[in-house]
Structures are given as structure tokens and as C-alpha cells.
Amino acid sequence: MVDESGLMLRQLMRQARQRIAKGGSVIRTSVSTFMEFIGNNPNAFRLLLRERSGTSAAFRAAVAREIQHFIAELADYLELENHMPRAFTEAQAEAMVTIVFSAGAEALDVGVEQRRQLEERLVLQLRMIFERGLLLVSP
Numbered sequence: 149m150v151d152e153s154g155l156m157l158r159q160l161m162r163q164a165r166q167r168i169a170k171g172g173s174v175i176r177t178s179v180s181t182f183m184e185f186i187g188n189n190p191n192a193f194r195l196l197l198r199e200r201s202g203t204s205a206a207f208r209a210a211v212a213r214e215i216q217h218f219i220a221e222l223a224d225y226l227e228l229e230n231h232m233p234r235a236f237t238e239a240q241a242e243a244m245v246t247i248v249f250s251a252g253a254e255a256l257d258v259g260v261e262q263r264r265q266l267e268e269r270l271v272l273q274l275r276m277i278f279e280r281g282l283l284l285v286s287p
Contacts, residue, residue: 156192160185175274182248183267186255197253218245232285240281247273 164181186193196214199207222241227234251270255263 152192156185156189175278176271179248179267179271179274182252183255183263186252187263190256193252194256197249215245215249226281230282232281236281236285240277243277244274247277 160181164178196211200211200215202208219238219241222244223234223237226232226237226240230237232240248270251266255266258266
């Protein structure tokens with residue numbers, strides 16, 4: 149079930165990248181897509197959160213693999229689009245995925261207006277990580 153939940157979310161994020169290719173903000177589209185997933189599949193995301201620190205080593209490993217998939221795919225994208233060193237994009241992607249998952253946990257238990265505010269704050273936080281990252285690697 150962990151693998152299925154992670155796969156559902158990864159497929160949705162790939163669809164977001166296709167929407168981005170047609171125009172639009174990478175960060176905003178990704179955050180919006182992620183929040184849609186949580187709104188439409190709260191139990192699937194709860195499963196990922198719960199099993200991330202659960203008692204089963206196999207489930208913890210499965211969730212860790214899913215998170216690593218997200219980090220690797222985002223690092224690939226950042227490396228390709230921004231021509232940054234791989235070690236740097238992996239660190240940046242890890243920070244972004246960690247913040248997104250944390251915000252996702254919060255989004256499960258708030259109302260519509262609070263979720264909208266959370267989404268705006270998340271977009272700002274991700275932009276800060278992204279833009280500061282560009283400054284760190286520019287000559």
C-alpha cells in the first residue's frame with residue numbers, strides 16, 4: 149500500500165510537470181498538484197506519514213524509498229533546468245521535499261481557507277530555497 153500511495157503521488161507530480169511544460173509556475177503548479185492529491189487522497193497520504201515512523205522496518209524502508217524517488221526526480225529536474233551541480237540539486241531537492249511533506253501533514257487537518265494560506269506560505273518557502281540556491285551557485 150505504501151508503494152501504491154507513493155506511486156499515485158509520483159504519477160500526479162509527473163502530470164504536474166507536463167502542465168508546467170505548457171506554461172506556468174513550476175513551484176505553484178507543483179504545490180497545487182500536491183495539495184489536490186492530499187485533498188482527494190487524504191488516507192493515502194496519511195499512510196505515507198504514519199508508516200514513515202511506524203513500527204515495521206519494511207514499511208519505513210518503503211516510505212524512505214518513495215521519498216528518495218521524489219528527491220531524485222526533483223534533483224534531476226533542477227540539474228537539467230538550472231545546470232547546477234548534482235550534489236547541490238540533491239541537497240536542494242531534499243530540503244524542498246521535506247518542507248512539502250511537513251506542510252502536507254498540516255494540510256490534512258485544516259479547513260479550506262487555512263489550506264489556501266498554507267499553500268501560499270509553502271510556495272514562498274520553496275521559492276526562497278530555490279532562488280537562494282541559484283545565488284549560491286552563480287559565479
